[in-house]
Amino acid sequence: MRFVKMLLPATKWILNVTFCLYIAGCGNRASHSTENTSAGNTAATPPAVTDNGPQFKKEGELSFISKTNNDTLRKIDIEIAETDDERAQGLMRRRSMSDEQGMLFIFSEAAEQSFWMKDTYISLDIIYIDDKKEIVSIQKYTTPQSEESLPSYKKAQYVVEVNAGFCDKYHIAFGDRIAFTKQP
Missing domain, CATH: 2.60.120.1140 (Protein of unknown function DUF192)
Structure with missing residues (x-):
């Protein structure tokens, strides 16, 4: 039982590090998708579009x-x-x-x-x-x-x-x- 209590904090630490590495890897994939988009690959997710409506034209x-x-x-x-x-x-x-x-x-x-x-x-x-x-x-x-x-x-x-x-x-x-x- 004492051995299991010692492993529990270490296991949590390993899981946290693994999760962080996974998220970082996903971020790199998203960045790679953006690069593909700019290179002409239309299958990647398009960048977010904000619509501010018609722009002001000084007349x-x-x-x-x-x-x-x-x-x-x-x-x-x-x-x-x-x-x-x-x-x-x-x-x-x-x-x-x-x-x-x-x-x-x-x-x-x-x-x-x-x-x-x-x-x-x-x-x-x-x-x-x-x-x-x-x-x-x-x-x-x-x-x-x-x-x-x-x-x-x-x-x-x-x-x-x-x-x-x-x-x-x-x-x-x-x-x-x-x-x-x-x-x-």
Whole structure:
């Protein structure tokens, strides 16, 4: 019995070492599979793919201008949606966006607008702007993937979408204005 008690710790140690060597060997096999993949062997496991959705494409710059003193409150890079297809796509399937980015929707004329969040994964502030480029309403902290209608309540010719909380963080409010330029 005393001999068995002495063997038990040694057996555990041997099993642990064997298990570690086995795992290390499996790691080498995985590394070998990756090498085969890069050499053109398609039978190996493909590398993991992360989908961050469509990438931001800078197409201009937009400034938010204070109604009280005409100071620039914040300047951002914008992606522009001015065709029906671009406006329908909007920020759908986008997984992230920085505070220095946003999307500007341009309509041919001012009308009451209504947006929704279907297939949009990030919460947004939706800023409705009239034909004089003045903010007429804001829908803050929208619910991702919601099909709830988010109306402008007033006529808007432009709409800017930015990350949720942007308007609170940079003090963007009703009556402030925007100015934008498109890249050539």
